[in-house]
Amino acid sequence: MIDEIRLSCSAILRLLSRQKRAFRSYRRPKLQDRRWLGSPHRPMRPTWLCRVCAAPWPCQPARLLLGLEYRGDRAGLAVYMAGMLFDATADLLALNPNPGPGPVEMFERFISWTGPATR
Numbered sequence: 352m353i354d355e356i357r358l359s360c361s362a363i364l365r366l367l368s369r370q371k372r373a374f375r376s377y378r379r380p381k382l383q384d385r386r387w388l389g390s391p392h393r394p395m396r397p398t399w400l401c402r403v404c405a406a407p408w409p410c411q412p413a414r415l416l417l418g419l420e421y422r423g424d425r426a427g428l429a430v431y432m433a434g435m436l437f438d439a440t441a442d443l444l445a446l447n448p449n450p451g452p453g454p455v456e457m458f459e460r461f462i463s464w465t466g467p468a469t470r
């Protein structure tokens with residue numbers, strides 16, 4: 352089970368490393384909207400806990416601010432968060448390789464909330 356999770360994380364890293372160059376243009380906050388740049392709710396690496404509230408990043412305030420920054424651009428937000436997922440997976444796997452971060456847990460934490468709201 353643990354080996355399967357580690358293999359899955361390695362597969363995610365391999366896949367994302369190929370895409371990382373393409374992600375870079377999406378990872379920069381928009382110049383006209385700098386809310387995120389001013390937010391103290393940023394990840395503390397390599398633990399990926401919020402610098403302010405110590406919750407697993409992205410904490411609720413970070414999600415709110417990112418949602419505002421990328422308002423009308425859900426694809427951009429999802430791609431930005433995929434880049435964060437890549438960095439966080441590498442950091443957390445190096446910090447605690449056994450067991451490493453689970454792919455489902457990482458997806459829920461970094462990507463799932465960027466999708467359309469459920470009713």
Ligand SMILES: [Zn+2]
Nearest residue numbers: 392401404410
């Ligand atoms: Zn926070």
